Amino acid sequence: MDLREALRSTAAIRAFTDRPVSDETIAAILDDARFAPSGGNRQPWRIAVLKDRAVRRSLADAMQPVWDDYMVATAAGQTPFTAVPPAGYTPPTDRPPHAPNPLLTNIESIPVVLAVAADLSRIALMDKDLDRPAVAGGASIYPFCWSILLAAREHDLGGVITTFATRVEPITGPLLGLPADHVLAAVIFLGHPERRPTKLKRSPVVTTVDRFDGPPLSYD
Ligand SMILES: Cc1cc2nc3c(=O)[nH]c(=O)nc-3n(C[C@H](O)[C@H](O)[C@H](O)COP(=O)(O)O)c2cc1C
Secondary structure, eight states: OOHHHHHHHOOBOOOBOSOOOOHHHHHHHHHHHTTOOOGGGOOOEEEEEOOOHHHHHHHHHHHHHHHHHHHHHHHTTOOTTOSSOOTTOOOOOSOOOOOOOHHHHTGGGOSEEEEEEEEGGGOOOTTTTSSSOOOGGGGGTHHHHHHHHHHHHTTTOEEEEEOGGGGGHHHHHHHHTOOTTEEEEEEEEEEOBSOOOSSOOOOOOOOBSSSTTSOBOOOO
16 A cells, blocks of 8 residues: 555544454554664564453443543543643543443444553663653654554555543553553554545644744745
């Protein structure tokens, strides 16, 4: 597939047909994705392919309250879980209602569920000493996650990167046997898409010259 086309059309896919995906295909996807970049080329990732239905169910049960919280905040017009609270943000105090999420409800039947762990001892967290939440470390793991989604397209598969399991790592870590010094960075769902969107909603990139308050980049 043409690279430009892949970049412009790889949407989050959350609904899959029941067509199975072989272990050989999973291995081939990961073997392509491993060429993703990481800080110092440390490649801090490892994968657990979740097959056991009971493990999947426990994982989904742990993730569900995070989704419920997400939906409450979204319904209130807030962007949930932002790294710094937006002005005027007041966290909801009520217990959120159950918000069904097909990824979680149907987790047992989703063709591929991958847990992605990252080894903190191999991540250079360049911005860790600043007086704000660190973000640079994620850049050593999420390009790999994105490469999994791109590599999956070569096999006509689609999927979605999710991070809601990270919020409940005290539950999901022991459930998945997360090694010492590792974090659970993502859970990726893959399968044959029920349908594939052709047009993604993405905004133009705000682009200025020399400074972020500089003049817009203009071109003819
Ligand atoms: C770092 C990251 C975290 C994400 N976490 C979640 C998540 O927890 N749950 C979920 O359903 N989607 C998650 N997504 C998928 C995004 O919601 C999706 O990529 C975005 O809304 C664009 O959707 P679209 O491709 O359908 O336009 C995540 C994506 C990224 C890159």
